Amino acid sequence: MTEALETTDGRDGDSSGEAEEAELLIRVLGALLREDVVGLRTRGTVLERPDGPWLRLPADETAGALLLPLAPDGYQSAYTARLPLLVRESDGARLSTVDAVLTALRALADPEDHEGFDAFAEECRQTLATMRLHARTRDEADTVLTKRHGDDPGAWLGLDGGLAYEALAARLDHPVYPTSRGRAGLDEAQLRAYAPEFRPDFALRWLALPRAAVTVPGGEATLPACWPTTAELGLPHLEGTHLPFPVHPLTLGDALHDALRESGLEGEAVPAESARLSVVPTLSMRTVALTVDPALHLKLPLATATLGLRNRRTIKPRTLIDGAEGQRLLEKVIAREPRFARSVLQADETVYAHAGHELLAVLCRRYPAGLEGSTVVPMAALLGRAPGGRLVIDHLADRYYGGEPLALLDAFLTLLFDWQTTLFGYGIGLESHQQNISLVLDRAAGGTRLRLLFKDNDAPRINTVRLRDTLGADAPDPEDFADPRIFSDGDRPVLDLFTTITLHLCAGSYAFGLARHGRAPLGRLLGLVRDRLAEAAERLGTGAGEPGAALRAAVLDAPELPIKAMVTAGTLLSKERSGAADINKHYASGPNYLLPEALPANSSLRSPRLPTGIF
Structure with a gap:
């Protein structure tokens, strides 16, 4: 190192x-x-x-x-x-x-x-x-x-243009975690060569691993067509016995040697001398997009940590299993809720491989086709500073919403809350924070079309009772998932995730952020968040025992709301001291900024629906 x-x-x-x-x-x-x-x-x-x-x-x-x-x-x-x-x-x-x-x-x-x-x-x-x-x-x-x-940052189109927005997002602070821009142990040369904020290109390194040691659930034929052969890597004598396995350049060295030793592969894994496949880092840094095919992303383990000392950027094999199962579950919901087939997109995360170790794993994420003419921007970039000094959201508002950033906010809050509250009605909460949701914007007949693109659904929380009541025989067996913490018999874990991720990070942070940037009074922005969430909860039914009532009681009308205690669980305290079963789901409490009495005096408690088409 x-x-x-x-x-x-x-x-x-x-x-x-x-x-x-x-x-x-x-x-x-x-x-x-x-x-x-x-x-x-x-x-x-x-x-x-x-x-x-x-x-x-x-x-x-x-x-x-x-x-x-x-x-x-x-x-x-x-x-x-x-x-x-x-x-x-x-x-x-x-x-x-x-x-x-x-x-x-x-x-x-x-x-x-x-x-x-x-x-x-x-x-x-x-x-x-x-x-x-x-x-x-x-x-x-x-x-x-x-x-x-x-x-023109508003005209960066397609998944390739999305990589530029990822670079801008990497220079923006996390809404809550104070040291989000730090990556443990990396020097300036490494950041310039591999960090998304510098928009570098680099080539992946490769190991040849014994085929018997590698798990590829769908079979090797499911791996991307660009996967090199051992012969192309200069290892023709291993053809038939070994499978090429990608390694991020930053993972080479002592950490990888330790992983091979712990996996019993130290004497059988053969490193390739040549690098293959040019890639570009995304906001997560460990996930890279292929230069020749930006719709294909490879998520690779890194021997570093972000958002806390214990938040290592490795990939536990169980998360690959859970991500694929989470995707299949969401597809079942969309099949029952067809209006989302037109507005909610998912990256395919069912193709992956691992050798039983968190540094020997890869997810092959494939984005939907047909996005070349669309703007694909991660939510995390919206308040970022674009070249020239203006916010990304301002450029997007100019292109798609007549220069009105609040119209864009209104549109994505309406769709986001509709989708996430619908999932709550099925007993599902997603850890779909700003980095895991992209806005997909284009011009369609009648005006602007907004869709949401989701990835990384590997850590949901699921109320098994609600799920079985709504999906019946289509409800997955909890045994299909690898992490037992995903399932519970009540709403509380789902509500905690909904509040800390969907509300705080994907809605509240934009209300406070846009107010800080002077785009509108805070009261008006918070009133908009409350109104759109209230409308979505109403659609679920607010009678006794109905999911909308649970959302109203626990989120809209609760005196306090759960907040993530990220520094405490991520770095300051050991798991034994903090009691955190999951460092990303360890909570304290804070004020409910959606309560009518908490809204600033200049709030309009019934926000007018803003126009969302082209002006």
Whole structure:
């Protein structure tokens, strides 16, 4: 492994270095407050001061009291950090670097958690270095995108154009996780060569694995036609006994050697000297699109982590099984709900291979045909900055919605809630966050056509009672799935997923984000979210025992909503300390920003339906 991305200041005259640290520290403090780290919420006291509210975290035996300036939030916490600092009450010292703040908070933590604080501090250093790299290379990256895809970001079409939007999304922060731009252990050269924000091309490396060791559920004939032979890889003597297996270049080295040893393949796997198949990284980085066929993506394990130390970018073989079964389940729902056959698209994820190890796996994802003339943009890119400085959503609104970004928001909220609440009626909740949903936009007879394209449905939550009641004999056997955590006998896990993913990440974040960018008052945007969700719940029926009533009670009218405690479960605490059965589904609670009394005064509680066709 090469040296990690330089995490000292190293600005080389870059005056934005301090600005990046302040931005990161604000996000980190907000996340730690939201997740009640070291009791910031439950032990702290809000003090009203002339410049606004402050939080006082009391002293204990090892440290003095700390003071945090607060601002109203409302998204997933009542308050967030207002200034990038903590103040030590005993001497008035202003702690304004990420390292200083985390050192002070670490002193208040249980000694068992100190290792997690140290890991998070390194995660922050890595992210800060990446943020500074992004700031230095913004113009360079814009030039690459416009040279490859054209000067008008609204006219980047097809799945190839979608790769440009993925590059923009990679420079945007996650709505909740504060260090989302960091990738553990990667240096600047590796990021430039393999990270999506730089829109690089590179070739895959290959291993020849004994055929008997590789599982290909549909048989080798289902693998893509572009799959090289052992002869093409310079290993003709292995033809018939070994199967070529793709490896991401970043996975070569000690991690791969360990995987082969653990799998008992160390003496039987043969690395190919030549690289084959040119690819482009997508937002997830471990998933790459073929340069000659952007409709084919290969998801490959990476020996790194994002969104938390324990959120490794490997591929557990069971997730491949669950992704294929999840796709088949959704196809059954669409067959019963034919209106979605025209508006909901799925990538095919039934072709995969693995050798029983999380670093020896590949998913061959095939996107639907016929998207060449459509705009295919991941939701994660909508609030990204396009070349020239405008938001991606503004460019799309110009092309498809008469320059009205709220009309675009209205259209995708209406379809998104219709689909996701329909799934809830079947007892299904998807972990389809911003990265896993793309908007597909084109012009059809009568105006703009919007469809949603889904991928990565490998971690749903399913209420077996509702599923059997609605699908009957078509309901899958839970034994068909590999992860037993997927199934339960009640709505709670499904509602938690619906709220934290569909509502918070795919709806609420856009209301708060567009308000922050000045596109509309927050009250109007939140009113739009509430109204479209209420309409979708109404379609499910709101009588006693009906699914719409459960949604209304648990989401629209609940005093508080579940929120993801991502830093706590992902890095700060061990699973034993956090109690998280799944680090991506570990929850705290926050305010319900959809309650009528919580909406800002300028909200229109009955949002007019905005026009969605071409103006």
